[in-house]
Amino acid sequence: MMPKAREPLTAYRSRRDFEKTPEPTSRGHTPRTKKPVFVVQEHHANRLHYDFRLEVDGVLKSWAVPKGPPPDPSVKVLAVETEDHPLEYATFEGTIPEGSYGAGEVSIWDNGTYRNLTERDGHAVPSAEALGMGHLKFRLEGKKLRGAYALTRMQRRKKPQWLLVKSRDETKTRGASGAH
Numbered sequence: 290m291m292p293k294a295r296e297p298l299t300a301y302r303s304r305r306d307f308e309k310t311p312e313p314t315s316r317g318h319t320p321r322t323k324k325p326v327f328v329v330q331e332h333h334a335n336r337l338h339y340d341f342r343l344e345v346d347g348v349l350k351s352w353a354v355p356k357g358p359p360p361d362p363s364v365k366v367l368a369v370e371t372e373d374h375p376l377e378y379a380t381f382e383g384t385i386p387e388g389s390y391g392a393g394e395v396s397i398w399d400n401g402t403y404r405n406l407t408e409r410d411g412h413a414v415p416s417a418e419a420l421g422m423g424h425l426k427f428r429l430e431g432k433k434l435r436g437a438y439a440l441t442r443m444q445r446r447k448k449p450q451w452l453l454v455k456s457r458d459e460t461k462t463r464g465a466s467g468a469h
């Protein structure tokens with residue numbers, strides 16, 4: 290099944306007045322990096338939340354995570370899908386002014402690269418396709434976040450809700466030999 294073709298970043302741009310906000314205006318033509326990036330931004334908006342973003346096909350797929358990334362496999366956290374952001378947003382930090390969409394301080398909480406681990410019937414599934422199916426497994430290589438995680442869609446709504454979990458299998462392989 291082909292992914293639905295659509296203009297990327299339309300929602301992102303329509304919500305922002307670039308005369309007022311310092312956020313990047315990109316139209317999404319930044320060349321791809323070798324390894325796809327991820328970023329987690331701490332966003333002191335009306336409510337503090339963490340914006341979790343994964344580079345997929347030239348944009349940052351984005352989720353608002355109220356509780357932040359889960360610390361261990363026993364914790365499932367809600368991740369509310371939000372609009373795609375331009376790749377330049379991965380390095381954005383600053384203050385979105387009062388009265389603007391998402392007004393408040395944005396700082397980078399963690400960043401790095403990731404690897405898509407999604408498989409079906411023993412074959413790798415591209416990230417966009419995996420997200421379309423509602424399940425993406427990936428390994429984060431950040432400063433704070435390292436290891437395998439998964440995003441799983443719970444409901445199809447205008448703003449679909451996902452669960453972000455840390456995978457148990459991957460944590461077992463980490464640590465010094467002989468450690469539990």
Ligand code: MN
Nearest residue numbers: 332340353391
């Ligand atoms: Mn946000």
